Amino acid sequence: MRWLHFVLLIMLLPCKTIKANEIDTYVNEVLQEKGISPSGKCSDESFIRRTYLVTTGKVPSIQEVKNYLKDNDTNKRSKLINKLLASNEYIDFQALKWGDLLRIKSEFPSNLWPNAVQAYNRWVRVSIRENKPYNQFVRELLLSSGSNFRSPEVNFYRAFQSKTAKNIAANVSLLFLGTRNSDSALSVFFSQIKYKPTEEWKEEIVYNENDITSQIHEVVMPDGTTIELPRNNDFRVPFVNWLTSPTNTQFAEVMVNRIWYWLMGTGIVQQPDDFRASNIPSNPKLLKYLANELVTHQFDLQYIFRLILNSNTYQRSSETNANNIRDNKYFSHYPLQRLTAEEIIDAIGTISGINDTYMSRVPEPFTYLPAESGAINIGDGSISSTSLEMYGRASRDVSFESDRNNAPSTKQALFLLNSPQINDKIKNSKTLKGITDNATDVNNLIDNMYLLILSRYPTKNESQILNEYVTNNKLNKNQLSNDLVWSLLNTREFILNH
Amino acid sequence: MLQLNDNTPIEDGHHLDRRNFLRIGGLTLGGLSLGQFMSLRAATPHIISKAQSVIYISLDGGPCHLDTFDPKPKAPIDYTGPYKTPVNSNVDGIQLCEKLPLLATIADKYTLIRSMSHGIFGHETAQYVTQTGAALGSAIAYPSFGATIAYMKESNYKGSCPPFITIPNSASRFNEAGFLGPDYTAFATGGSPESPNFVADGIGTGSITVEHITQRKSLLESIDSFSKAFQSQEILSRMDLFTQKAWSLILGNSKDAFNLNKESDKTRERYGKNRLGQSCLLARRLVEQGVPVITVRSGGWDTHKQHFERMDEKLPELDKALSALISDLSERGLLKNTIVICGGEFGRTPKILYEPPWNGGRNHFGTAFSYLVAGGGFTGGKVLGATDFRGETVTERPVHPSELIATIYQLLGIDFTASLPHPYLGTARILPEWGKKGMGVLNEIIA
Numbered sequence: 001m002r003w004l005h006f007v008l009l010i011m012l013l014p015c016k017t018i019k020a021n022e023i024d025t026y027v028n029e030v031l032q033e034k035g036i037s038p039s040g041k042c043s044d045e046s047f048i049r050r051t052y053l054v055t056t057g058k059v060p061s062i063q064e065v066k067n068y069l070k071d072n073d074t075n076k077r078s079k080l081i082n083k084l085l086a087s088n089e090y091i092d093f094q095a096l097k098w099g100d101l102l103r104i105k106s107e108f109p110s111n112l113w114p115n116a117v118q119a120y121n122r123w124v125r126v127s128i129r130e131n132k133p134y135n136q137f138v139r140e141l142l143l144s145s146g147s148n149f150r151s152p153e154v155n156f157y158r159a160f161q162s163k164t165a166k167n168i169a170a171n172v173s174l175l176f177l178g179t180r181n182s183d184s185a186l187s188v189f190f191s192q193i194k195y196k197p198t199e200e201w202k203e204e205i206v207y208n209e210n211d212i213t214s215q216i217h218e219v220v221m222p223d224g225t226t227i228e229l230p231r232n233n234d235f236r237v238p239f240v241n242w243l244t245s246p247t248n249t250q251f252a253e254v255m256v257n258r259i260w261y262w263l264m265g266t267g268i269v270q271q272p273d274d275f276r277a278s279n280i281p282s283n284p285k286l287l288k289y290l291a292n293e294l295v296t297h298q299f300d301l302q303y304i305f306r307l308i309l310n311s312n313t314y315q316r317s318s319e320t321n322a323n324n325i326r327d328n329k330y331f332s333h334y335p336l337q338r339l340t341a342e343e344i345i346d347a348i349g350t351i352s353g354i355n356d357t358y359m360s361r362v363p364e365p366f367t368y369l370p371a372e373s374g375a376i377n378i379g380d381g382s383i384s385s386t387s388l389e390m391y392g393r394a395s396r397d398v399s400f401e402s403d404r405n406n407a408p409s410t411k412q413a414l415f416l417l418n419s420p421q422i423n424d425k426i427k428n429s430k431t432l433k434g435i436t437d438n439a440t441d442v443n444n445l446i447d448n449m450y451l452l453i454l455s456r457y458p459t460k461n462e463s464q465i466l467n468e469y470v471t472n473n474k475l476n477k478n479q480l481s482n483d484l485v486w487s488l489l490n491t492r493e494f495i496l497n498h
Numbered sequence: 499m500l501q502l503n504d505n506t507p508i509e510d511g512h513h514l515d516r517r518n519f520l521r522i523g524g525l526t527l528g529g530l531s532l533g534q535f536m537s538l539r540a541a542t543p544h545i546i547s548k549a550q551s552v553i554y555i556s557l558d559g560g561p562c563h564l565d566t567f568d569p570k571p572k573a574p575i576d577y578t579g580p581y582k583t584p585v586n587s588n589v590d591g592i593q594l595c596e597k598l599p600l601l602a603t604i605a606d607k608y609t610l611i612r613s614m615s616h617g618i619f620g621h622e623t624a625q626y627v628t629q630t631g632a633a634l635g636s637a638i639a640y641p642s643f644g645a646t647i648a649y650m651k652e653s654n655y656k657g658s659c660p661p662f663i664t665i666p667n668s669a670s671r672f673n674e675a676g677f678l679g680p681d682y683t684a685f686a687t688g689g690s691p692e693s694p695n696f697v698a699d700g701i702g703t704g705s706i707t708v709e710h711i712t713q714r715k716s717l718l719e720s721i722d723s724f725s726k727a728f729q730s731q732e733i734l735s736r737m738d739l740f741t742q743k744a745w746s747l748i749l750g751n752s753k754d755a756f757n758l759n760k761e762s763d764k765t766r767e768r769y770g771k772n773r774l775g776q777s778c779l780l781a782r783r784l785v786e787q788g789v790p791v792i793t794v795r796s797g798g799w800d801t802h803k804q805h806f807e808r809m810d811e812k813l814p815e816l817d818k819a820l821s822a823l824i825s826d827l828s829e830r831g832l833l834k835n836t837i838v839i840c841g842g843e844f845g846r847t848p849k850i851l852y853e854p855p856w857n858g859g860r861n862h863f864g865t866a867f868s869y870l871v872a873g874g875g876f877t878g879g880k881v882l883g884a885t886d887f888r889g890e891t892v893t894e895r896p897v898h899p900s901e902l903i904a905t906i907y908q909l910l911g912i913d914f915t916a917s918l919p920h921p922y923l924g925t926a927r928i929l930p931e932w933g934k935k936g937m938g939v940l941n942e943i944i945a
Contacts, residue, residue, distance in 0.1 A: 107622040107671065107672070108622045108623055108626055108634075108639075108671070108672050109634075109639050161634060161635050161636060161637065162635040162636065162637065167637055170637070180922060200620070318728070319728065320728075320730070320731065325730055325731070336728060336731050336733050336734070337733075338733065338737075361670065361671070382622075384670065386667065386668050386686050386688070389668065389673070389680060389683055390680060390683065391680070392679070392680040395639065395673040397638070397639035397673060397676070397677075398638065398639070398677075398922070400921075400922055402921060402922075405679050405680050405681075407679075407680075407681070407736075408733070408736055408737045408740050409680070409681060409740055410660070410740045410743045410744050410747070411660065411685055411700070412740070413737075413740045413741045413743070413744035414699075414700030414701060414744045414747065414748070415699075415700055417700070417741070417744055417745070417748060418700050418701070418703065418706075418711070418744075418748050419688075419699045419700045420688070420689070420699055420704060421699070423704070423705075423706060459723075461723075462721050462723070465717075465720050465721055466717075466721070469717050469720075473713065483713070483714050483717060484717075486714055486718075487714060487717050487718040487721060487722075488721075490718050490722075491718070491721065491722045491724060492722060492724040492728070492734060492737065493722075493723075493724040495737070496724075496733070498724075498728075
């Protein structure tokens with residue numbers, strides 16, 4: 001039966017595992033050239049938490065951590081990557097990222113209104129679920145026409161405060177060419193877009209109206225090619241053909257760089273939407289390689305995720321050495337990054353079993369989102385909360401990656417250290433009480449709280465400190481549990497992806 | 499007290515902390531140099547400012563101008579409703595709605611702008627325009643005047659409380675900080691100021707004792723091993739700085755500013771023992787701490803239905819709270835340095851909607867509405883602008899929100915023709931609409 005195993009293995013190999021990872025070759029080449037020594041491999045504990053966060057925005061459950069740490073399979077990191085990329089939570093998290101970029105928002109300034117927001121979100125989610133090839137995703141978005149309810153992707157053209165050809169071209173350049181200085185010549189491609197508005201809230205038709213009087217007959221593109229504008233046809237077609245063509249390397253480079261930024265915290269071109277001649281990639285060969293992989297794999301975005309996540313570069317420890325501590329550019333170690341707004345709030349929700357609830361003020365009467373859905377699934381930039389805003393959730397006013405602000409602040413420290421939101425959740429949590437009641441002894445309680453909040457077992461030293469804390473202050477299990485949960489939520493280890 | 503607005507940032511180290519420079523510089527197109535960035539705030543000319551703080555009482559939902567600061571006794575009954583007989587104030591010729599008798603006794607201390615107008619009828623867009631002064635339809639979203647003041651004033655502000663505080667909750671209809679980012683969103687006190695156990699979220703210690711918090715703090719410090727292993731990484735030192743600031747707020751004296759139990763029962767009663775009254779009292783306590791911007795948010799003004807029943811409850815609360823605040827600030831000698839403004843995102847339809855489903859309600863009305871302004875250099879006892887006898891159109895000196903905001907900035911010593919650092923565009927003008935035809939500072943009502 002050995003041959004059967006062999007055949008099965010061959011069949012599985014090409015789609016699910018990646019053999020030699022060229023990413024590391026290119027990264028190490030630059031590190032060597034710069035004289036920077038890389039950090040070692042991260043621990044399994046770091047790996048599981050980090051990978052859950054970057055693919056799903058969530059922290060793993062106690063059981064998931066336990067099972068993963070127990071697993072002796074040498075291939076367990078790849079297995080976990082495959083599992084997470086196939087999960088619904090991956091779809092949720094990617095939908096959030098695209099919702100930010102496409103500014104999906106009911107009210108000001110996108111003013112899509114709730115029905116269109118829902119339709120647009122569904123379209124984005126289906127595209128992610130199908131792992132729609134990226135070139136096709138962009139084609140469908142940019143060539144869309146019709147009703148904002150029935151052809152949801154036309155909402156791309158509606159999510160503007162000012163729906164001018166110039167604004168649209170600038171946004172297209174930012175999103176798909178990564179450039180902040182849009183070439184004004186590109187405006188003409190969007191000059192035929194017309195809107196048939198009804199009232200606020202209602203259906204709106206976006207359509208193309210051929211402009212036979214146009215004085216412009218050809219456009220010289222940023223890469224030097226010349227595009228002839230078709231008479232009696234949609235000007236967008238030749239533009240989109242040019243944009244999504246496999247030979248337009250910048251189109252692929254911007255997307256792989258964006259994924260790299262999502263997974264690694266820093267782009268090869270940083271910021272990921274600031275491609276220009278004077279902002280050179282920190283590792284040009286790496287960028288070229290990844291872009292080429294995207295094109296040769298039929299614009300399969302998940303393939304790029306898998307490629308990066310399986311690299312040693314991604315799997316490096318965030319602990320620095322004397323030699324690489326100043327490096328924040330060449331990927332010698334994994335960077336410490338504050339969790340994003342939705343990640344923090346949902347992690348607290350998962351840990352306590354008490355999610356925040358969210359409400360849409362439009363349309364009246366107010367609509368409440370189901371409590372179990374969490375912040376990642378809000379789907380509408382107009383629905384928010386004070387804590388999400390405080391942690392720098394993307395405003396969806398603009399399509400820049402840096403619209404999401406992960407900088408720490410005093411307000412955030414006050415929230416975790418001393419807010420009724422946190423204190424009440426710790427006090428009223430049935431989940432935490434269950435863990436406490438079921439704990440066989442103090443150490444078992446400590447173990448489970450560490451697994452729940454930090455995705456690892458405590459060290460000997462930590463257990464000892466906690467045991468002493470219990471004895472010195474004569475605490476019962478519930479008192480210990482409350483103080484421990486509060487303390488762990490306030491550790492740097494919790495608030496950072498590491 | 500006159501205060502020279504210091505804008506000599508180079509010597510003044512905390513004018514530009516590293517964090518802000520990194521954040522703003524790092525995100526800018528090409529990156530602003532340190533010098534360029536410095537010059538942004540240095541660009542403000544030396545203006546003598548009268549005001550140090552602003553209290554904005556935001557009547558969310560939009561109060562009806564006819565039923566508050568612009569009564570229309572000559573209008574038909576289907577405009578006035580039951581409020582037919584305005585009350586005379588202590589200033590000749592100024593009348594207020596009959597439900598505001600206390601405010602009528604101190605009309606010499608404030609001015610009414612009866613000709614506010616922006617022509618916008620949606621809550622979120624009207625809030626955006628009244629609070630940013632920017633027009634709709636630009637490519638970027640501007641910060642509210644609260645965020646802008648917090649940004650412009652933070653270097654001169656030495657207090658320990660956050661520079662921009664909202665009581666009790668934040669604006670929810672648009673992103674208040676705009677492109678300035680979450681550092682300039684308001685600190686929301688949360689909670690219910692009218693409750694006897696009110697504490698500000700995060701600052702007050704509520705049901706947990708200080709001893710217990712201190713005990714937890716020492717536990718946290720002994721197990722937070724991560725800080726040691728990774729201590730040389732920059733993000734950790736920044737987080738440590740904010741954590742220390744937070745602890746000093748929690749364990750230090752500044753939380754007293756939020757403790758309304760420090761006020762006598764008589765004072766608490768004077769403001770009214772309801773949410774709006776106690777919020778205004780808290781605002782006065784924060785002014786005493788030098789907090790530059792305080793927003794009091796009062797909800798429930800969006801009265802499409804049962805308008806007069808709701809106003810019968812809300813107007814006496816507003817009357818008591820606002821008159822107590824202005825008088826109290828004045829008695830304490832704080833009014834000359836403190837701007838108080840009160841109004842909503844728009845007015846309400848002057849003609850009452852008696853037909854179903856409204857059955858005696860008023861809808862949104864952006865064509866004409868009123869604001870009350872007091873203190874900080876605003877004159878008292880005046881009326882600026884006017885509407886017709888039914889309150890339907892502005893007939894005199896229309897005032898765009900941008901002009902009111904410009905006047906507030908001028909009184910605070912902020913150069914409103916200056917620019918703000920914009921994370922993507924380099925810079926953006928503080929008031930993008932400024933310079934349009936007919937716009938001007940409201941000199942008529944500056945003392």
